[in-house]
Amino acid sequence: MKLLIVGGGRMGEALLGGIIAAGEDPAQLAVAEVSAARRADLQTAHPGVTVVETPVPADGALLAVKPGYVAETARAAADVGCERILSVAAGITTSAIEAAIGRPLPVVRAMPNTPALIGAGAAAISPGAHAGEEDLAWATALLEAVGVVVRVPEASLDAVTGLSGSGPAYVFLVAEAMADAGVLAGLPRDIAETLAFQTLLGSARLLTEGDAGPAALKAAVTSPGGTTAAGLRELERHSVRAAFLDAVTAAAERSRELGG
Numbered sequence: 035m036k037l038l039i040v041g042g043g044r045m046g047e048a049l050l051g052g053i054i055a056a057g058e059d060p061a062q063l064a065v066a067e068v069s070a071a072r073r074a075d076l077q078t079a080h081p082g083v084t085v086v087e088t089p090v091p092a093d094g095a096l097l098a099v100k101p102g103y104v105a106e107t108a109r110a111a112a113d114v115g116c117e118r119i120l121s122v123a124a125g126i127t128t129s130a131i132e133a134a135i136g137r138p139l140p141v142v143r144a145m146p147n148t149p150a151l152i153g154a155g156a157a158a159i160s161p162g163a164h165a166g167e168e169d170l171a172w173a174t175a176l177l178e179a180v181g182v183v184v185r186v187p188e189a190s191l192d193a194v195t196g197l198s199g200s201g202p203a204y205v206f207l208v209a210e211a212m213a214d215a216g217v218l219a220g221l222p223r224d225i226a227e228t229l230a231f232q233t234l235l236g237s238a239r240l241l242t243e244g245d246a247g248p249a250a251l252k253a254a255v256t257s258p259g260g261t262t263a264a265g266l267r268e269l270e271r272h273s274v275r276a277a278f279l280d281a282v283t284a285a286a287e288r289s290r291e292l293g294g
């Protein structure tokens with residue numbers, strides 16, 4: 035078995051689905067999940083994957099359980115012979131995981147996000163004390179199968195969590211709000227949703243595929259004395275920019291708290 039995913043919840047399944055979609059053989063993948071109902075769902079959704087209640091040996095284990103269960107599941111994965119650990123839990127440090135395992139096993143900590151499900155994830159990784167270049171390359175390859183991966187010092191992972199780990203939820207809130215605004219302006223809901231969601235997708239592609247940054251792209255939409263300037267004035271008047279600064283700061287702070 036190449037990879038054991040411990041915790042088949044929202045993030046564990048997003049990574050599982052993304053890794054299979056990227057071409058990994060399901061027979062090389064196992065998921066350990068304590069909930070019988072979740073196990074049944076996972077088995078139906080991902081035929082060929084070994085779905086079990088408790089960890090089985092694998093080259094590496096990816097921990098996708100809630101932060102409070104990371105120590106016990108790291109120990110359990112190490113005890114059955116998993117040779118490396120990749121944790122995606124918010125806040126839990128590599129040193130806490132190493133202490134739980136109690137012997138020098140390579141540990142890598144990552145913060146991915148749910149767009150991994152469609153190969154459009156954004157993840158950052160940091161090595162623990164016993165993780166070398168090979169272990170980072172292993173974690174990078176796993177996460178690159180489902181999106182982009184950057185390396186950061188471990189102290190930056192709380193900021194990453196606040197920005198890109200939690201970030202999809204901020205964007206979904208914006209998507210909901212834009213569609214609602216279209217309905218308020220008189221559009222049928224299905225048309226408002228199509229236009230709002232495609233506007234987000236197209237804008238994200240301009241940001242990631244072109245050379246212009248957000249300020250230049252914004253300026254190109256904003257005609258002098260026109261409609262966009264009137265709309266942007268309202269967003270600034272409602273402190274949307276400050277709200278994002280506060281949201282990312284609060285989420286990063288919460289990540290720090292989760293780490294104790």
Ligand SMILES: NC(=O)C1=CN([C@@H]2O[C@H](COP(=O)(O)OP(=O)(O)OC[C@H]3O[C@@H](n4cnc5c(N)ncnc54)[C@H](O)[C@@H]3O)[C@@H](O)[C@H]2O)C=CC1
Binds near residue numbers: 041
């Ligand atoms: N949901 C997200 O967007 C992201 C989540 N994360 C991290 O991923 C982790 C999981 O989060 P979610 O998937 O949202 O939570 P979740 O609650 O959807 O999934 C956790 C799963 O782990 C299972 N579980 C609990 N104890 C277990 C054990 N001992 N052995 C096997 N399975 C066990 C639960 O039954 C559940 O299905 C968290 O640590 C979170 O910080 C990281 C990045 C993004």
Ligand SMILES: O=C(O)[C@@H]1CCC=N1
Binds near residue numbers: 124195199200
């Ligand atoms: O909300 C959370 O705690 C997790 C971590 C990043 C995204 N979801």
